[in-house]
Amino acid sequence: MDYVTTLKILVIGESGVGKSSIILAFTTGDYNTAFPATIGVDYKMKVMEVNGVKVKLGIWDTAGQERYRTLTSSFYRDAHGAILVYDVSEPKSLAKLQEWVEELQVYSTKKNIVSLVVGNKIDKPRAVTRAQGQEFAQKHRMLFIESSAKTKEGIELAFEELVQKIIETPGLWETGPTNSNIRIGDSEEARRQQQSSCYDYTCTI
Structure with a gap:
């Protein structure tokens, strides 16, 4: 089956929270303990299937350093989804x-x-509770999940949940004869809701 659409996904947040590591874990399954800071903007692509819907993801990794912020504003344009990352071991990253x-x-x-809020680095001693991350996500009506790029926990699910919500959002992505009949199955949705406590994500949209 050919992919039915291309989705633009942004990964944003402060420098050092693990944005590039999350993308690397998702696109290649690898983990680099000495990942260099992103300069400006990086780009990765991956084709994935969510509930029988095959999509191509264009993933934009934006630099967290303040001096590069002026270089990235144009890359927000036409994005279908955004992953906002903080480090559960660093409270300031959630505040920022x-x-x-x-x-x-x-x-x-x-x-x-x-938008999806991701509390990353749950493999490290935490200084931010899950409840604090959920509260931030609920305040801004965003999805929420915790993850570890190192162990890969929550990585695949984070992108699956984001893509599923994008597909379910009317008018957000291009429609046409190929994809106008896409639907997320009721039984599948019920299964995901039942699993939410296991995977620690919250949807408040």
Whole structure:
């Protein structure tokens, strides 16, 4: 089956929270303990299937350093989804995520863009509780999940949940004869809701 559409996904957040590691774990299954800081913007691509829907993801890895922020504003344009990452071992990274939410709201050209908050590095001693991350996500009406790029826990599911929500959002992505009949099965959705407590994600949309 050919892929039915291309989705633009942004991964944003402060430097050092593991954005590039999350993308690497998702696209290749690898983990690099000495991953260099992203300069400007990096790009990866992966084809995935969610509930029988095959899509091509264009994943934009934006630099977290303040000096590169002016280089990335144009890359928010036409994004279908955004993954906002913080480090569960660093409370400041969650507090700074508010600035990224505001930047997303300013530069995103799709007002119904789907956003997912990811608390990364759960393999490390945590300084941010799961409840704090969930509260932030609920405040901004975003999906939520915790992950570890090192162990790969939650990585695949994070992208699956984001893509599923994008597909379910009317008018967010291009429609046509090939993809206009795409639906997420009721039984599959019920199964995911039953598993939510196991995978620690919250959808408040």
